[in-house]
Amino acid sequence: MNALAATNRNFKLAARLLGLDSKLEKSLLIPFREIKVECTIPKDDGTLVSYVGFRVQHDNARGPMKGGIRYHPEVDPDEVNALAQLMTWKTAVANIPYGGAKGGIGCNPGELSISELERLTRVFTQKIHDLIGIHTDVPAPDMGTNPQTMAWILDEYSKFHGYSPAVVTGKPIDLGGSLGRDAATGRGVLFATEALLNDHGKSVTGQRFVIQGFGNVGSWAAQLIHEAGGKVVAVSDISGAIKDKNGIDIPALLRHVKEHRGVKGFGGANAIESSSILTEDCDILIPAALGGVINRENANDIKAKFIIEAANHPTDPEADEILSKKGVVILPDIFANSGGVTVSYFEWVQNIQGLYVG
Ligand SMILES: NC(=O)C1=CN([C@@H]2O[C@H](COP(=O)(O)OP(=O)(O)OC[C@H]3O[C@@H](n4cnc5c(N)ncnc54)[C@H](OP(=O)(O)O)[C@@H]3O)[C@@H](O)[C@H]2O)C=CC1
Ligand SMILES: O=C(O)CCC(=O)C(=O)O
Numbered sequence: 600m601n602a603l604a605a606t607n608r609n610f611k612l613a614a615r616l617l618g619l620d621s622k623l624e625k626s627l628l629i630p631f632r633e634i635k636v637e638c639t640i641p642k643d644d645g646t647l648v649s650y651v652g653f654r655v656q657h658d659n660a661r662g663p664m665k666g667g668i669r670y671h672p673e674v675d676p677d678e679v680n681a682l683a684q685l686m687t688w689k690t691a692v693a694n695i696p697y698g699g700a701k702g703g704i705g706c707n708p709g710e711l712s713i714s715e716l717e718r719l720t721r722v723f724t725q726k727i728h729d730l731i732g733i734h735t736d737v738p739a740p741d742m743g744t745n746p747q748t749m750a751w752i753l754d755e756y757s758k759f760h761g762y763s764p765a766v767v768t769g770k771p772i773d774l775g776g777s778l779g780r781d782a783a784t785g786r787g788v789l790f791a792t793e794a795l796l797n798d799h800g801k802s803v804t805g806q807r808f809v810i811q812g813f814g815n816v817g818s819w820a821a822q823l824i825h826e827a828g829g830k831v832v833a834v835s836d837i838s839g840a841i842k843d844k845n846g847i848d849i850p851a852l853l854r855h856v857k858e859h860r861g862v863k864g865f866g867g868a869n870a871i872e873s874s875s876i877l878t879e880d881c882d883i884l885i886p887a888a889l890g891g892v893i894n895r896e897n898a899n900d901i902k903a904k905f906i907i908e909a910a911n912h913p914t915d916p917e918a919d920e921i922l923s924k925k926g927v928v929i930l931p932d933i934f935a936n937s938g939g940v941t942v943s944y945f946e947w948v949q950n951i952q953g954l955y956v957g
Contacts, residue, residue, distance in 0.1 A: 632730070654730065666738070783942035785820035809833045809881040813834050
């Protein structure tokens with residue numbers, strides 16, 4: 600099922616459970632605005648290349664629209680629409696005064712040089728600058744983007760509108776970013792996991808975790824879970840997957856990833872097939888990469904008793920049904936990964952007040 604169909608289906612189920620008025624249900628499914636722009640840049644060798652960028656602004660009933668910008672080859676209008684809608688529900692669940700939006704560019708950031716990424720980000724910002732703003736729509740990092748990307752957006756936006764640090768969150772600290780934003784989504788994943796386990800009379804200590812994705816969210820979650828006494832027994836990223844049933848030495852893995860730009864080749868664990876990561880034996884599975892990875896093809900083989908959705912919409916509705924019949928408890932994305940946007944809110948509040956604690 601595609602991302603938007605899955606997100607709409609979940610929303611309709613929730614609307615029915617809430618007894619939501621049918622007109623309200625219909626209007627909440629329709630995004631406020633969908634933006635599509637061509638971003639043409641010269642590559643470092645002088646050839647011209649064109650990418651398609653999107654920003655979907657889903658809803659602003661509760662405040663400025665808020666959500667990340669993703670650079671990934673699979674970015675398409677359906678995916679961005681689904682992610683924008685999820686941001687509306689997420690900011691409401693976290694009870695912060697925002698609506699929802701999401702953006703992205705269909706590109707492979709790993710194949711672009713730093714200067715190509717900068718040119719692409721600046722052209723994208725030139726095309727959307729009059730549709731984002733500190734009280735209208737506030738972007739942040741997502742997959743394939745980071746504080747540097749936010750710094751380029753801030754700089755380009757400020758050329759048109761004057762210095763406006765509150766136009767993006769997840770910025771470098773020196774530009775008004777918030778201490779802790781980098782770790783916030785992973786830290787929120789730990790807090791959410793602790794609360795869920797507590798409800799089941801358990802704690803993180805000694806639980807066996809498998810984590811798919813070792814970028815911002817996955818690596819911070821791994822580090823904090825390791826520090827809290829959890830045992831991370833397998834992790835994967837695009838380079839490969841590794842496993843150690845006695846628990847991976849996460850600080851050593853972080854050093855390896857910094858040097859080699861991936862988990863592949865880490866000497867302290869065994870290499871396994873990336874395709875088997877979600878079905879590895881564990882107590883708690885944390886998908887922290889792409890959407891739709893848990894689906895009817897693999898749901899029956901999942902061994903975890905708990906799934907913490909650190910990624911956005913990692914579980915397809917068909918898999919939801921299979922897993923619920925198996926008694927697997929799933930902590931939904933709009934709660935489990937809301938720590939990032941919560942700290943983004945504090946960053947934005949500091950910026951609009953001109954408050955800087957250096
Ligand atoms: N950043 C944030 O604050 C928030 C992020 N999220 C969600 O969390 C998820 C991860 O985002 P984030 O950590 O920021 O992104 P990053 O780009 O920092 O990291 C993504 C990670 O996923 C890996 N990856 C990509 N494709 C695959 C694959 N097919 N199999 C295994 N691993 C893969 C990447 O590998 P490699 O590095 O080798 O390419 C990387 O390790 C996304 O769903 C995002 O929407 C949700 C809330 C907030
Ligand atoms: O920090 C933010 O504003 C948005 C984070 C995000 O994109 C997400 O929660 O999926």
